Amino acid sequence: MYNILIGGAAGQGVDTTCAILEKLLKQSGYHVFSTKDLMSRVRGGHNFTLIRFGAEEVASHSYILDGIVAFNQETVELHRSKLNSNGFILCDPSLSVEANNVVKIGMNDIAKKLGNPKVAGSISIGAILKLFGETLDHIRNVFAKVVKPEYLDINLKAVEIGYDSVEQQYPHKDGVYGDWMLLTGNQALSLGAITAGLKFYSAYPMSPSTSIMEYLAGKMTEAGIVVEQAEDEIAAINMAIGASFVGARAMTGTSGGGFCLMVEALGLSGMAEIPLVVADIQRPGPVTGLPTRTEQSDLNFVISASHGEFPRMVIALKNHADAFYQTIRAFNMAEKYQIPVIILSDQYLADSSATVEPFDINKIKRYCASEEQYDGEYLRYRFTTNGISPRLLPGTTKGFASADSDEHDERGWITESAEIRVQMMDKRLLKLKKLELELQEPEFIGNDSCETLFLGWGSTYGPIKEAVTILNRQSSKRFGALVFGDVYPLPVKYLTEKIKKAKRIINVEQNATGQFAQLIREKTGIVCTSSILKYDGRQISGEQIAEQVLKEAGK
Amino acid sequence: MSVSSKEFCTSETAWCPGCGNFSILKCLKQSLEELGKDPHEVLLVAGIGQAAKTPQYLSANSFCGLHGRALPVAIAAKIANQNLTVIVNSGEGDSYGEGGNHFIHNIRRNVDITHFVHDNQIYALTKGQASPTSAEGHVTGVQTEGSMNTPLNPILMAIAAGAGFVARAFSGEPEQLVSIMKQAILYKGYSLVDILQPCISFNKINTFSYYQKRIYKLKSDYNPYDKVEAIKKALEFGNQIPMGVIYQAEKRTFHEKNSVLSSGVPLLDQHQDVSLIEKYIREFV
Ligand SMILES: Cc1ncc(C[n+]2csc(CCOP(=O)(O)OP(=O)(O)O)c2C)c(N)n1
Ligand code: SF4
Numbered sequence: 001m002y003n004i005l006i007g008g009a010a011g012q013g014v015d016t017t018c019a020i021l022e023k024l025l026k027q028s029g030y031h032v033f034s035t036k037d038l039m040s041r042v043r044g045g046h047n048f049t050l051i052r053f054g055a056e057e058v059a060s061h062s063y064i065l066d067g068i069v070a071f072n073q074e075t076v077e078l079h080r081s082k083l084n085s086n087g088f089i090l091c092d093p094s095l096s097v098e099a100n101n102v103v104k105i106g107m108n109d110i111a112k113k114l115g116n117p118k119v120a121g122s123i124s125i126g127a128i129l130k131l132f133g134e135t136l137d138h139i140r141n142v143f144a145k146v147v148k149p150e151y152l153d154i155n156l157k158a159v160e161i162g163y164d165s166v167e168q169q170y171p172h173k174d175g176v177y178g179d180w181m182l183l184t185g186n187q188a189l190s191l192g193a194i195t196a197g198l199k200f201y202s203a204y205p206m207s208p209s210t211s212i213m214e215y216l217a218g219k220m221t222e223a224g225i226v227v228e229q230a231e232d233e234i235a236a237i238n239m240a241i242g243a244s245f246v247g248a249r250a251m252t253g254t255s256g257g258g259f260c261l262m263v264e265a266l267g268l269s270g271m272a273e274i275p276l277v278v279a280d281i282q283r284p285g286p287v288t289g290l291p292t293r294t295e296q297s298d299l300n301f302v303i304s305a306s307h308g309e310f311p312r313m314v315i316a317l318k319n320h321a322d323a324f325y326q327t328i329r330a331f332n333m334a335e336k337y338q339i340p341v342i343i344l345s346d347q348y349l350a351d352s353s354a355t356v357e358p359f360d361i362n363k364i365k366r367y368c369a370s371e372e373q374y375d376g377e378y379l380r381y382r383f384t385t386n387g388i389s390p391r392l393l394p395g396t397t398k399g400f401a402s403a404d405s406d407e408h409d410e411r412g413w414i415t416e417s418a419e420i421r422v423q424m425m426d427k428r429l430l431k432l433k434k435l436e437l438e439l440q441e442p443e444f445i446g447n448d449s450c451e452t453l454f455l456g457w458g459s460t461y462g463p464i465k466e467a468v469t470i471l472n473r474q475s476s477k478r479f480g481a482l483v484f485g486d487v488y489p490l491p492v493k494y495l496t497e498k499i500k501k502a503k504r505i506i507n508v509e510q511n512a513t514g515q516f517a518q519l520i521r522e523k524t525g526i527v528c529t530s531s532i533l534k535y536d537g538r539q540i541s542g543e544q545i546a547e548q549v550l551k552e553a554g555k
Numbered sequence: 556m557s558v559s560s561k562e563f564c565t566s567e568t569a570w571c572p573g574c575g576n577f578s579i580l581k582c583l584k585q586s587l588e589e590l591g592k593d594p595h596e597v598l599l600v601a602g603i604g605q606a607a608k609t610p611q612y613l614s615a616n617s618f619c620g621l622h623g624r625a626l627p628v629a630i631a632a633k634i635a636n637q638n639l640t641v642i643v644n645s646g647e648g649d650s651y652g653e654g655g656n657h658f659i660h661n662i663r664r665n666v667d668i669t670h671f672v673h674d675n676q677i678y679a680l681t682k683g684q685a686s687p688t689s690a691e692g693h694v695t696g697v698q699t700e701g702s703m704n705t706p707l708n709p710i711l712m713a714i715a716a717g718a719g720f721v722a723r724a725f726s727g728e729p730e731q732l733v734s735i736m737k738q739a740i741l742y743k744g745y746s747l748v749d750i751l752q753p754c755i756s757f758n759k760i761n762t763f764s765y766y767q768k769r770i771y772k773l774k775s776d777y778n779p780y781d782k783v784e785a786i787k788k789a790l791e792f793g794n795q796i797p798m799g800v801i802y803q804a805e806k807r808t809f810h811e812k813n814s815v816l817s818s819g820v821p822l823l824d825q826h827q828d829v830s831l832i833e834k835y836i837r838e839f840v
Contacts, residue, residue, distance in 0.1 A: 181839035182840075194827075194831075199823070220815060226816065226822060228631075243632065246639065250631070268621055272620070393636075395616065400594055400595045400615055405620050
């Protein structure tokens, strides 16, 4: 497995360079995982992307570097300490770098001579391919998809110059596949939504959720989806509810701050029993927090957002494949139980790219509630044994449907009857009983008879998985982990089983207060022995988790 | 209740006897019947408030959502199924106060829905606080020294924001109200009717006779397509209050502009081709 960092100021082309390089590495047969570290600014500052690639599957990033591609001095200063002893630094001669393995190419001059300063990144791509023993076989194809035709030749020329400027340093490792997908978490989520039959998406731009709206908008006409940029998040969620009430599969997406504004309408979805999918792509809070960075601190909030009591479901996304399949499931669960389903993702997963096995659409089951035909009086909120009342889509039959945010009777008419209030509350909450039978248990990773059990949820899946592997290799103790996707309601079967053997339980979370550990304690009485918490806006890596555990064990 | 007949049934209400809302409800029922609508083709949307209870009292599809949020629900319902006749009935607090942002921006969207604002110049459901259209100096339990804020002029605002159908009516003039309601429902695009509606319980200033003394009907030769004239009429709100269709223009609707909806096939009925998903997956390979 190799790991390189490409860094520079915003506007210097780090993003484009990485996007192309990733695709080329994937074409060479490598598994790829890349994650972005972005500043919230359009120009300047320091941005970098970590690209990890190799013949074996890779589920997360690493901070231990085989190489640094530096577009500015800052990149060198900030990251050289993480370089392996024989790692290289690739840069322009204008940067002052003294190290063992510096590869300097006059990228800026060559690019100028070629007639476009922007192709410096392509020169570095050529150099990297050579350093790692790759061929130039795929460059034309890959570049053609990313750059405009008039810039194609100059870029290919730049790649070749870069390629010829250096000597190979690392062996090519034969990869195992050629036809996997390479996509970001938000792209996988969006694709899941389309596959689920999404018809209406409304949102107000907010990082890191905006790329969902962008992806969907790009497919709008062809896929027959209306994507509407709302005037605010309150409108966005109410629109999604309106479209869903009439029968269109609808979703809204935002990040924590926008979710705050959606809270009243979340309750509306619960009270009026209208299916709704809301994606909360978390970023650090409170309020504007760190707009372009990552955190898992909305858990407490989304499981209890909105006043009063109503059933809901919260699904945390673990990785790219999960983002696809669980988004489809979210739509199914929302429709089946006529409840709001919240998808929790975060900037790390949203913006990172990974190679994944092509999504298998034959695996997908699309739950569709049978539409009732009513000629007589239709009772929108009919009392049933499982709390789910048959749904009628307005305008499709002679019957008519009403929805109400006030407490209502079976017809959907306002009532203040104490008796009906209790019956209606019970009816709504009854849905949870059936839903709980359908929960997905957390994934278990590692040694079955583990003494140390990590507990995690969502996007820390990859890092935790890597940590378990490292620890089981490096330590005589046995390690395992349970990583949750369904977090609310909380499935507890595996947890109570696995806990019996474990001597230590460590929750790993990207927040400051251990929200998931609190939830587990509340629901099961199980108390974690210790916590590994990271809340500096950067995702924890597998090595960092392992290091912390070994350090504590040494004490 | 027979729902197969074309008749819209009204049920017992929780309004005060003598409230202007009764007449609006009756006129709405009459308008829908005269237009030959079937109850199941109609979706009545409202927020929260006294006026917002209207959908509860008429047999049709209905959605009573959140205070201020009727418009986003209504436009999205229309986007999802354009065969529905979507009508919003809500108070001026709901429509211009809590929902002010949606009011402005949905004019820009121009989705083909009809918006009837029951404008009683007071917050009724919450028992008598100033509303966005309450007159300056109007004393209430909260505005103890009289409302200090300039009242909003919804007609002027709507014209300025680019609405294509803007009218004013009075609940006490049912004949004209029905005629305006029908025109508003038939208008292709967003239509606003600000309906002056006396609240007998909480607004002792803008009473039935207060309005009756001031209103006058626009002359038959009034040209609603003249925007400058319309703005002049919109500015009249005092001793003289003009009633009728104040401004009208032809504008492309959201559905006409949107490539997914312009075919006329309701979004709901558009079927997705599975091969598309396979294609999208391949785009990442
Ligand atoms: C978010 C929210 N804030 C406040 C309220 C309380 N509330 C209900 S109706 C209303 C005002 C009603 O005034 P208007 O819309 O003019 O309707 P009217 O009752 O006069 O017909 C208010 C403030 C609420 N339901 N929701
Ligand atoms: S309080 Fe006012 S608005 Fe409400 S029903 Fe009574 S008169 Fe009508």
